[in-house]
């Protein structure tokens with residue numbers, strides 16, 4: 001079994017949006033491919049309005065990545081206009097799960113069609129519980145909406161309405177890492193031993209103040225999670241954490 005796993009965490013791509021940048025797209029694709037990740041995780045908002053032609057564009061975007069495994073979750077923009085139907089046709093499920101080396105990533109749909117607000121829902125809790133309760137490796141959960149407020153994003157909104165209950169579930173399951181997107185501002189919180197990493201927007205100029213577009217590269221072993229944030233414009237890298245995992 002592979003001992004160290006590299007995960008590229010890309011979010012809020014918004015292909016076809018007026019803020020989408022081909023130059024940033026090229027940078028992200030090249031830099032991710034250079035990192036040779038074992039898994040690409042996309043935490044939603046691949047499209048802008050959930051339309052079929054946008055999903056086709058999103059597929060062309062994803063096809064450029066030289067990765068064996070990919071895990072994609074729905075964003076609020078992808079769920080618009082019944083886009084969740086097309087999402088399921090392309091990606092198979094709104095609750096994907098991938099195991100690679102010592103790591104298991106479970107994806108969660110936190111969207112409510114045609115609303116920007118998030119909601120996970122108790123039925124989904126059972127799916128996540130079944131996926132993770134007996135898993136002894138590094139547990140990762142990926143969803144679109146932020147579970148904890150992100151600074152520098154203005155008035156707080158769209159946090160899943162059941163985020164307190166959901167965070168408790170993840171804490172009870174001893175989840176090590178939560179990957180989110182949505183706010184287009186990268187951030188990191190540590191809560192009850194869980195690392196919560198919010199990705200910025202990877203490929204758009206839909207940015208808050210001076211926040212640059214970015215994505216994350218994570219190196220995970222049974223003992224450690226190291227995360228780097230990569231500026232999609234300058235390709236500058238910054239280590240944002242190196243966390244020891246309790247046995």
Ligand SMILES: [Fe+2]
Nearest residue numbers: 012045182183
């Ligand atoms: Fe977004």
Ligand SMILES: [Fe+2]
Nearest residue numbers: 045075076182
């Ligand atoms: Fe979003």
